[in-house]
Amino acid sequence: MKTNCASVRRARPLLGTLVEIRVPAGRETEPAIERAFSAIERVHRAMSAQESTSDIARLRAARSFALDPWTRRVLERAEEIRLATDGLFDCAACGYSLDGIAKGFAVDRAVEALQGAGIRAGVVNAGGDLRVFGEAYEDVYVRPPQRPQTLVYLGRVRDAAVATSAAALLVDPRPSGRARPATGATVIAADCMTADALTKPCLLEPQRARELAARFCAHACLFSTDG
Amino acid sequence: MSHRWPAFIAAPLAFSIPAAHATVYLTVEQAQQSLFPGASFAALDPGRRERVWRVSQGGWFIVDQVLGKRELITYALGIDAQGRARGIEILEYRESHGGQVREAAWRAQFAGKSAGDPLQLDRDIRNISGATLSCRHLTDGVKRLLKLYENELRQR
Numbered sequence: 001m002k003t004n005c006a007s008v009r010r011a012r013p014l015l016g017t018l019v020e021i022r023v024p025a026g027r028e029t030e031p032a033i034e035r036a037f038s039a040i041e042r043v044h045r046a047m048s049a050q051e052s053t054s055d056i057a058r059l060r061a062a063r064s065f066a067l068d069p070w071t072r073r074v075l076e077r078a079e080e081i082r083l084a085t086d087g088l089f090d091c092a093a094c095g096y097s098l099d100g101i102a103k104g105f106a107v108d109r110a111v112e113a114l115q116g117a118g119i120r121a122g123v124v125n126a127g128g129d130l131r132v133f134g135e136a137y138e139d140v141y142v143r144p145p146q147r148p149q150t151l152v153y154l155g156r157v158r159d160a161a162v163a164t165s166a167a168a169l170l171v172d173p174r175p176s177g178r179a180r181p182a183t184g185a186t187v188i189a190a191d192c193m194t195a196d197a198l199t200k201p202c203l204l205e206p207q208r209a210r211e212l213a214a215r216f217c218a219h220a221c222l223f224s225t226d227g
Numbered sequence: 228m229s230h231r232w233p234a235f236i237a238a239p240l241a242f243s244i245p246a247a248h249a250t251v252y253l254t255v256e257q258a259q260q261s262l263f264p265g266a267s268f269a270a271l272d273p274g275r276r277e278r279v280w281r282v283s284q285g286g287w288f289i290v291d292q293v294l295g296k297r298e299l300i301t302y303a304l305g306i307d308a309q310g311r312a313r314g315i316e317i318l319e320y321r322e323s324h325g326g327q328v329r330e331a332a333w334r335a336q337f338a339g340k341s342a343g344d345p346l347q348l349d350r351d352i353r354n355i356s357g358a359t360l361s362c363r364h365l366t367d368g369v370k371r372l373l374k375l376y377e378n379e380l381r382q383r
Contacts, residue, residue, distance in 0.1 A: 011252050011317035013365045018300075018317065020252075022353065128357045143357040151355060164357030186356055 008033065014040050015103050016050075017127025021110065023119050032117035036110040036124065043106035046071045049097045056098055074098055074105050074193070081197045084215050088201035093173035103129045104163055104196025111192075124192075131161040131192040144223045145184040154186065154221070161192035165199035172204060182206040184223035189216055249321045250353075255303070258316040259288055262305035271383075277375065286313065287380055293368040300365060304372050310381060312369060 008029050011020040019040055021033050046068040048054045055071040078101050081089045091098055103126045110124045111133050121134020132138045137156040144152055145166030154162065164186040172181070185202040189195035194216050202209035202220045209220040253261065259268050259280070268280040268288055280288040285308030292301050299321040305313035 009250070009252050011250075011320065013302075013315055013317070016363075018320065123354055125354065125356075128355065130354060130356055132354070138354050140354045140356060143355055145357065154356070162354075162356045166357070184357065 010037075012037055012040075014044050015048075015106055015126055017103075019106075019110075019127070020125045021114070021122065022125075023114060023122035026119075028118050032114050032119045035113040035117050039109040039113040040106045040126070042068070043070060043102055043109060047074065047098045047102040047105075049099055060095065070105070070109070071098075074102055077101065077105075077193060078197065081194070081216075085198075085201040085212055087173060088204050088212070089197050090173040094171045100165075100200050101193055101197040103127070104161065104192035104194070107131045107161065107192035107196075129161070129163040129192055129196050132157050133159055142184075142186050142221070142223075146223065154188075157188060160188055160190060161195040162186060162188050163192060163195035163199050165196075165203055167203050174204065182209075182222040182224050185209065186221040186223075187213055187218050188221075189213075189218035194218060249319060251319050253303075253316055253318050255290060255318065258290075258303040258318055261316055262288060262303065262314050277372065279380065281383075284308075287376060289372050289375070290318065291368055291372060293364040295364050302365060302368065304369055306373070306376050306380075310373075310376055312373065315365075315369060 006025055007022050008025050009020060009022045010033050011018050013019075014037070019037070021036055023029055023033065045051065045053070046055045047070075049056050051057060055065075055067050058065050059067075075091075075098075078089070078091045078098065081101075082091070089100070091100065094100065107124045107126050107129055108131065111122075111131050114122055114124070115133065121136055123130060123132050123138060125131075128143070130140070132140070135158070137158045140154045140157050140162050141151040142154050142162075142164055144150065145164075164184060167181045167183050181203045185199045185206070187195045187198040187202060189198065195218065198213055198216060198218055198220070201212050202222065205212070206222045206224070209222055213220040255278075259266070263282050263284060263286065265284075267283040269283075271279040271281060276291070278290040282288055282305075287306040289304045289306070290301065291304070292299060294300075300317060301319040301321075303316045303318055305315075307313045
């Protein structure tokens with residue numbers, strides 16, 4: 001295996017996937033990575049749909065309690081995106097699950113933690129929702145949902161987030177009988193929460209994907225069954 | 228905002244490239260120091276698939292492998308002296324569809340290459356977006372290792 005020996009890579013199982021952090025090697029690297037994983041763990045605890053003690057589980061049970069301020073931020077952003085996508089992104093349609101946005105939010109918080117610890121560049125990748133920060137350009141590849149054994153070269157990005165979603169896992173909030181969704185959508189945006197959330201509306205209405213993404217200064221790439 | 232991305236982002240998905248094979252995150256020794264800083268480790272008689280170490284400051288360090296959806300994951304679990312999971316570190320992650328990837332790579336070398344992006348079979352490919360990897364098997368693996376502790380290691 002060939003790696004860049006000037007970088008440190010760590011991976012941990014969080015958010016139901018493998019979260020990978022890569023930063024340049026340095027003295028402050030280890031504690032910074034630790035802080036970044038702690039931020040992701042906090043998102044995991046607060047917003048997991050599976051864990052009975054999460055904010056989401058308690059919201060569903062309609063109990064009154066103190067929300068983690070991070071959950072409030074995600075809920076507010078989810079509502080903004082719902083309004084700006086004409087209801088195509090709708091957490092309520094999935095039983096108030098934040099699965100379609102929390103992973104991106106976690107990546108953003110991890111990047112924030114790394115930057116706060118003095119790390120100038122790096123990549124955080126939560127099972128395919130990734131964000132690149134710093135000066136350098138990074139090659140980014142997409143694993144198309146319908147052909148997971150292949151990788152498609154997307155291009156180079158700098159200071160940007162990339163997220164991909166597959167239609168197979170999608171909950172459609174629209175009335176039935178609407179246009180068939182694409183099989184996969186990749187969105188490039190300035191932050192990972194926005195990229196993560198926007199993949200769903202872009203999947204649902206592929207013909208409007210470009211326009212929907214543009215409302216957020218983002219770019220959308222779509223995959224269909226014929227590749 | 229759009230000026231931050233080079234123009235060819237607008238016309239992506241030009242060609243496929245082979246997937247990576249193995250990513251090594253930590254060696255066993257590095258994972259030991261990450262989970263139990265400053266401790267020393269005594270390996271137990273193997274005799275089983277998992278590799279087990281007793282930790283000098285109390286507790287256990289176990290290395291195991293699980294098969295995910297398409298990938299083989301080598302991971303380490305630290306168990307403290309009270310039998311609670313102290314942490315998990317991923318040591319190695321391997322694509323399990325090497326055959327297909329190699330074939331695709333062999334074919335790809337005849338396709339048009341993009342400037343500045345060499346197609347190398349053993350190149351370490353990072354920054355992959357999409358098709359979320361499943362860590363469910365990892366959760367099952369950790370449960371199994373905690374059972375192993377309950378049934379065998381605790382009495383030692």
